[in-house]
Amino acid sequence: MDAATRVEELTALHGTLEGAPLLAAVHRAFGGRVALVSSFGTESAVLLALAAEATPDFPVIFVNTGKLFGETLRYRDQLVTTLGLTDVREVGPTEDDLAAGDPKGMLFTQNYDACCHLRKTVPLDRALVGLDAWVTGRKRFQAATRAALPLFEAEGERIKINPLAAWDKDRLETEFTRRGLPRHPLEADGYLSIGCFTCTERVAPGADPRSGRWAGSAKTECGIHMTTIGTAR
Structure with a gap:
């Protein structure tokens, strides 16, 4: 198929399910050949909590680029412990990758996309080998390029699942409070x-939540999610 x-x-x-029941259903549907990809960013705790509620061993892939904030790494450790996640897979560029493509660690100053x-x-592509589907935390309200985000979408031979696509900021905040999430x-x-x-800056009050990413450039996505699914389509 x-x-x-x-x-x-x-x-x-x-298509009518949401939250933990949806994640439990897709975990069963793909027989474990599915993983949740998380940045452990500002909104990540809600989706991770739903996955842990569905099943604590829901596989989670975390890409450590080698240039993440120390606060993000500590937050990851806090959420893993708090939520009881038992299968978190950290991936990142290999020494050979960096020696060939960014030996001085300054590629970001020359080419955001290449970095x-x-x-x-590249690390995520390796981590997804053998999987039929992956779960993302993308939401329609985050950016114009995500405004028409579906619950399920095809990308190549894999399925991407966006459980929080229809959630707005208020609903996320309510869930953070209800669950007491850090x-x-x-x-x-x-x-x-x-x-x-x-490549991350503070966001001005009322601005697009992603405007602090690659500020001053036309770049809006890191490269993992490149399909345009905004209102223009």
Whole structure:
């Protein structure tokens, strides 16, 4: 069955589910050949909590680019312990990758896209080998490029699942409060979307939450999510 047909099937079977029941259903549907990819950023705790509620051993992939904030790494450890996650897989660029593509560690100053590809896309592609689907934390309200985000989408031969696509900021905040989830320590300082420390800035009040990523450039995605699914389509 090709990915587009599988999307239709998943939508028919599980399109009305949400939260932990949805994640439990897709975990069963893919027989474990599915993982949740998390940045452990400002909004990540809600989706991780839902996955832990579905099953504590829901596989979680965390891409450590080697240039993440120390606060993000400590927050990851806090959430893993707090939520009881038992299968968190850290991946990142290999020594050979860096020696060939960024030996001085300064590629981000020359080419954002090349740096993201080397440090994030390539490691994730390796981690996804053998998986039929992956879960993302993307939401429609985050950016114009995500405004028409579906629950299930086909990308190549894999399925991407976006359980929080229809959630707005208020609903996320309510869930944080209801569950007593810890916040990313940089959020209170104005960092609303957090990637590498080299390319993340504070967000101005009322601005697009992702405007602090690669500020001053036309870049809006790291390269993992490149399909345009905004209102223009």
